[in-house]
Amino acid sequence: GAGVSQSPSNKVTEKGKDVELRCDPISGHTALYWYRQRLGQGLEFLIYFQGNSAPDKSGLPSDRFSAERTGESVSTLTIQRTQQEDSAVYLCASSITPGQGEAFFGQGTRLTVV
Amino acid sequence: SQQGEEDPQALSIQEGENATMNCSYKTSINNLQWYRQNSGRGLVHLILIRSNEREKHSGRLRVTLDTSKKSSSLLITASRAADTASYFCATDAMDSSYKLIFGSGTRLLVRP
Numbered sequence: 202g203a204g205v206s207q208s209p210s211n212k213v214t215e216k217g218k219d220v221e222l223r224c225d226p227i228s229g230h231t232a233l234y235w236y237r238q239r240l241g242q243g244l245e246f247l248i249y250f251q252g253n254s255a256p257d258k259s260g261l262p263s264d265r266f267s268a269e270r271t272g273e274s275v276s277t278l279t280i281q282r283t284q285q286e287d288s289a290v291y292l293c294a295s296s297i298t299p300g301q302g303e304a305f306f307g308q309g310t311r312l313t314v315v
Numbered sequence: 316s317q318q319g320e321e322d323p324q325a326l327s328i329q330e331g332e333n334a335t336m337n338c339s340y341k342t343s344i345n346n347l348q349w350y351r352q353n354s355g356r357g358l359v360h361l362i363l364i365r366s367n368e369r370e371k372h373s374g375r376l377r378v379t380l381d382t383s384k385k386s387s388s389l390l391i392t393a394s395r396a397a398d399t400a401s402y403f404c405a406t407d408a409m410d411s412s413y414k415l416i417f418g419s420g421t422r423l424l425v426r427p
Contacts, residue, residue, distance in 0.1 A: 205357075294358075299412065
């Protein structure tokens with residue numbers, strides 16, 4: 202595709218339910234990042250995939266959060282047993298070669314837990 | 316964890332004035348980047364400066380990097396109302412496989 206695509210654009214879920222967020226990176230980009238952004242705040246690093254290396258999960262806030270990536274394509278971020286504090290915009294980005302150039306961002310998924 | 320901290324948190328200027336935003340970081344870096352965000356959604360890359368560079372220009376943007384002080388500044392000259400946005404610095408620490416860590420951002424308001 203032409204850019205990083207995230208779906209859904211908006212998601213409203215009830216507290217306690219599981220949600221799955223999807224990210225389609227730019228084709229050929231080896232690096233993929235997930236960030237969380239609460240209203241008016243900065244980007245909080247969640248997880249980083251780089252090629253076939255083990256993902257860097259150091260930013261995941263709890264074991265309710267997990268993410269997978271199939272090769273160098275689609276990634277899904279799963280939040281189990283959602284809490285109101287999980288409400289935020291979840292941003293995905295990809296880059297062709299980490300450390301060499303810019304990251305391209307999707308438009309994010311706005312998650313609201315009610 | 317946040318690698319970068321930006322200063323000021325918010326900035327309000329008149330159209331035509333210059334805007335300066337600062338970023339400080341904690342660890343040795345490979346490069347530093349600046350991004351812009353409108354309306355709390357996707358970020359757009361503005362400029363990248365490598366650790367061996369001290370200054371870089373792109374249009375009305377000027378970025379400086381001082382690795383001895385672990386700090387960078389972004390200058391927007393002759394600001395326009397359309398420059399109103401949040402601006403973030405991002406670093407890829409050399410000891411973390413180049414993962415990108417963002418600062419807390421500066422919210423810029425340019426009054427027409």
